[in-house]
Structure formats: structure tokens, C-alpha cells
Amino acid sequence: MPEPTAPEGDFDLDNVPPDPPVHHAEQALLGALLLDPHRLKTIGPLAPGHFASPAHGAVFAAMTGLTPPAPAAHIREPVWLTAVHDRAREQTPGLVPAYLHTLVSVCPVPEHAPAYARMVRADHARRTLRIRAEHLVQTTTEPTMPDPAATALAGADALAGFLDHLAGQFPPHPGSLPRSPPPPPPERNGRDEAAYEERVLLAGAVAHPEVLSRMRWLHADDFTVPLHGSLFRCVAQLAHRGAAVDPVTVLWEAQHHGLLLPPLTPREVLDLVTAPAGAAEHWGERVLRRSLLHQARTAGLRIHAYTDDPANSVHQLVTGSRRALADLTAVRTRWHHQHSAPQPPARRQAPENTLAARAGPLRTTAPAGTARTTR
Missing domain, CATH: 1.10.860 (DNAb Helicase; Chain A)
Known part of the structure; x- marks a missing residue:
């Protein structure tokens, strides 16, 4: 039995x-x-x-x-x-x-009480850093956040301040980098809304390449779709060289960049850069904001992974966390530059119940026969 x-x-x-x-x-x-x-x-x-x-x-x-x-x-x-x-x-x-x-x-050994206390403080520092990293990640994924970019940057500031506090409490030692390898960055959100905004940005930049001189705060790495970022680089390089910019010249530049590989066809590239809708600056700001949130989430997940490894000392956690925040700082600098630059005048938007509402502010054009002015 x-x-x-x-x-x-x-x-x-x-x-x-x-x-x-x-x-x-x-x-x-x-x-x-x-x-x-x-x-x-x-x-x-x-x-x-x-x-x-x-x-x-x-x-x-x-x-x-x-x-x-x-x-x-x-x-x-x-x-x-x-x-x-x-x-x-x-x-x-x-x-x-x-x-x-x-x-x-x-x-x-009762005489070792100060050493035991340092261990307690170190583990508390690791747990607290983990909580702050979780909070930073949460600010980048909360859909009801009124101003997610400002909230994420405030969370990053609080985390950086806590790292400064830890650096003053725990002395450095050899081998300052974390022993655990950093996790891969999270996948970018390539949902339809993001892809649509990047496409109309490309078309707007091709139709009005003069705006790119005011959009140096936007990089190809900010795009969620790699092809869109590569095409933006093509458009920006043509504009910065003072070359002719139109869908055909962008297609030729894309060929020189090795982008025309199967299954991508020339017609698909032309379609991507031929239908402008709204101002390129408007869409560029949205692309940059999405990139900022992505970098904040990446930094938070990386710091969280470091705290998961108890082999990392507090000094290693501080060093690794500061490096994780460095990429966010680079995007943050461009974000502040974009917001401090002179903004274009307000433009009338179409009603919200139309597709034009998704196209952002409408671009005003100068009357025929007059010179176009730049802002």
C-alpha cells in the first residue's frame, strides 16, 4: 500500500x-x-x-x-x-x-557591536535604494500621472540625493563597480500611437527641413522604432549640409545609410516621409518626452537589479546607480534645452473629434509670393 x-x-x-x-x-x-x-x-x-x-x-x-x-x-x-x-x-x-x-x-562577540550596527545600516540602505528605484519605475508607467516627465525627474532627483547621502555615510573601497551585470534595457513602447507620431514627425521634417536647426535637442536614439530614428538621422544630415530635402533625396540618403534592406522597399520609405500632419516641433517634443521616460525606467530597473544582488556593497550600489542615472541626465539636458528654447507662436488646432486633432498644432504658411520667416 x-x-x-x-x-x-x-x-x-x-x-x-x-x-x-x-x-x-x-x-x-x-x-x-x-x-x-x-x-x-x-x-x-x-x-x-x-x-x-x-x-x-x-x-x-x-x-x-x-x-x-x-x-x-x-x-x-x-x-x-x-x-x-x-x-x-x-x-x-x-x-x-x-x-x-x-x-x-x-x-x-559583544565588543563587535559597532560592526554589527554597520551591517544593519548597510542592509537598510540597500532596501531603501530598492524602494526608491521602484518608485522611479512606477512614475514612468502610471497612466494617470498629470505630468509624467516632471514627476519622473523629481523621482530621479530624490534618488540622486539619497545616493549623495549614502556616499557620505559609507566610505569607498577598491572594486567600486557592482559585481552583478546590468540587466538589458526594457523594450521600447512601439505601440501604434508612438509609431504614428514618429511618422508624422518625419514627414513634417521633410516638408519643412528648416525646423531641424531648432530641433538639435532631438536624437535618432529617441525614437521607439529604429527605422524611424535612422530616417530622421538621414533628414537631419541632409538639412545640416544644406542639401536639398524632399522624399526622393531622403530615399537616396537612406540607401547610402544601408537602410534599404529587405523587406523594406523604396515605396515604403517614400510613404513614411510624404504625409506631413502638424508641426514637427510638436511631435518632436512628444518623442523626446517618451525617450526621457524610457531612460528613467531603464535607470530605475537597473538600480533595482543591483539591489537584488546582496553581494554588492553600499559603495558599489552608489557607483552603479550613479552610472545608471547618467544616461537619463543626458536626455534630461536635451529636454531642458527644448523647453528653454523659444517656442513657436500658438496655432489653431482642429476639433478633437477629427483626425487632425492628433496631428497637433497646425502650421501656418506665408502668403504666396512672400518670404517665409524663421522663428
Whole structure:
């Protein structure tokens, strides 16, 4: 007869995850402070919130909220353990006195309390950095955000400020780069809306190449569709050389750039750059904003991946995170340049219920026979 199997919901000790190293560091620190409460003055800045375990944080909060007993009284009677337990139970009712004795028994060397405290601070720094990275990623994907670009940049500023704080708290050491390789960047969002905006931008730039001298803040790498970015580079190079710009010359330039590879046909390229709709600056700003959010998300995911690897020290996390934010800083500089540049005059838009509404501001043209002015 086969042996009966355990019910699916039974508790299996073999599946219990092991305690992380910081759990043992917290236990050792609290045990050292229970053995000698006067070591509280030697461990440096530490707060209950630094502890990964809420119960450990409650025990530490009880210690910092009490006056340590005199050394003679501490040796004779367990007044310190009793007082700490009574205070900590206010926050953790399930805390039993035996656990405090366990903390004392697992402390290997009480004199190493400052080292244990540094471990607790380091793990708290890693967890906090991870939360801030998650928040940065969330700001780039929240559809209801009123101003996602400004919100993402504010999140990046807060994260950079936290990195500066960590750099002042944890000294550098050799091997400053993270041991874990950076994750691949997330896929760009190439949905129909983004592709449409990039196509009308290309057509608008071909129809009015003079605007490209005012759009140096836009790069080919900002496009979600690589082909669109490559074609934009072709148009920009023609315009900057002062060459003729029209659909046929762009097609010829695309051929020299090696873009006309199967299955792409010349007719498809001509169709991409032949139907302008709205002002190129308008669509360029939307493309750049999408690129800014993509770089912010990439930086947040990269930092989050670094914090997932416990092998990385705090100094390595700081160095790797700053490098992750560098690409965002480059796009951010162009974003600010675009917003600080003189903007074209307001133009009348078509009603929202028409396709023209998606084409952005309408371009006004000069009357026949008059010279076109530049802004």
C-alpha cells in the first residue's frame, strides 16, 4: 500500500527560506546591547527603522527609550532585560522574554557591536535604494500621472540625493563597480500611437527641413522604432549640409545609410516621409518626452537589479546607480534645452473629434509670393 501523502496545505520545514545574513547581524547587535546597554553610545547613528525585522526594531526602540541601569545593578539582576521586554511588548505583543535570552546567547562577540550596527545600516540602505528605484519605475508607467516627465525627474532627483547621502555615510573601497551585470534595457513602447507620431514627425521634417536647426535637442536614439530614428538621422544630415530635402533625396540618403534592406522597399520609405500632419516641433517634443521616460525606467530597473544582488556593497550600489542615472541626465539636458528654447507662436488646432486633432498644432504658411520667416 502506498504511503499517504501529506495534505497540500501542510507546513513543510524544508521549504522555509533561510534567514538572511542581516537577521543574524540584528540578533548579534541586540544581544550585545542587552549584555552591555552602555554600548549604545558606541554603535553610531541607528534608528528602529533601520532594522529589517519589525520585532528587532521594537526591541531597539525600547532600548533607546529607556535609561540604562547602573553597571552594578545590571550585573546583579536582569532589570535591563525586563525593562526592555516590557517596553517592546507595547509594539509587539507576541514578544516573549525567552527571545531576549536567545538574542544574548547568539551574540558571538559583544565588543563587535559597532560592526554589527554597520551591517544593519548597510542592509537598510540597500532596501531603501530598492524602494526608491521602484518608485522611479512606477512614475514612468502610471497612466494617470498629470505630468509624467516632471514627476519622473523629481523621482530621479530624490534618488540622486539619497545616493549623495549614502556616499557620505559609507566610505569607498577598491572594486567600486557592482559585481552583478546590468540587466538589458526594457523594450521600447512601439505601440501604434508612438509609431504614428514618429511618422508624422518625419514627414513634417521633410516638408519643412528648416525646423531641424531648432530641433538639435532631438536624437535618432529617441525614437521607439529604429527605422524611424535612422530616417530622421538621414533628414537631419541632409538639412545640416544644406542639401536639398524632399522624399526622393531622403530615399537616396537612406540607401547610402544601408537602410534599404529587405523587406523594406523604396515605396515604403517614400510613404513614411510624404504625409506631413502638424508641426514637427510638436511631435518632436512628444518623442523626446517618451525617450526621457524610457531612460528613467531603464535607470530605475537597473538600480533595482543591483539591489537584488546582496553581494554588492553600499559603495558599489552608489557607483552603479550613479552610472545608471547618467544616461537619463543626458536626455534630461536635451529636454531642458527644448523647453528653454523659444517656442513657436500658438496655432489653431482642429476639433478633437477629427483626425487632425492628433496631428497637433497646425502650421501656418506665408502668403504666396512672400518670404517665409524663421522663428
